[in-house]
Amino acid sequence: xxxxxxxxxxxxxxxxxxxxxxxxxxxxIYSDVPADAFQGSGASxxxxxxxxxxxxxxQRPQKADVIEHSSGNWKPIDVVERLDVAAxxxxxxxxx
Numbered sequence: 001x002x003x004x005x006x007x008x009x010x011x012x013x014x015x016x017x018x019x020x021x022x023x024x025x026x027x028x029i030y031s032d033v034p035a036d037a038f039q040g041s042g043a044s045x046x047x048x049x050x051x052x053x054x055x056x057x058x059q060r061p062q063k064a065d066v067i068e069h070s071s072g073n074w075k076p077i078d079v080v081e082r083l084d085v086a087a088x089x090x091x092x093x094x095x096x
Contacts, residue, residue: 004085008053015050016068017057028052030069048074049091051082061090 012027028050035045050067060079067074067090074092082089 013069017052018066018068019059019062020064024057026052026056028067028069030071032071047091048093049089050074051085052088052090054081054086054088057088061088066095067092 008027008029011029013030015026015028015030017024017026017028031047031049031051033047035047048071050069052061060081061076063076065076067076073095075095076090077093078091080089080091
C-alpha cells in the first residue's frame, strides 16, 4: 500500500457527496483550521476543507454540489487540484 493511501486510511471520514440526483458514499479528510488573519478587532474565522481522492471523484467538484459530513452540510466555494497527492482540496461553506 502506498504512503498516500496509508495517510488517507488513517485520517479519512465517511461523507456523502451529492451532485444533482447522484449520492456517492465516499471518504474524505476533513480539515477545520484557523483562517488567515485579517484586520479588525475580535475578528476570527475558520477554514473548512475536505481532501477527496481523485480516484473516487474524477470530476472537479462544482459549487452546486454538497458534502454531507457529521459536522454538517457543506458546499464548495473553492477547489484546488493537488497533483502531488492526486486529490481535490475543496474549501467549503456551510449550507442548509
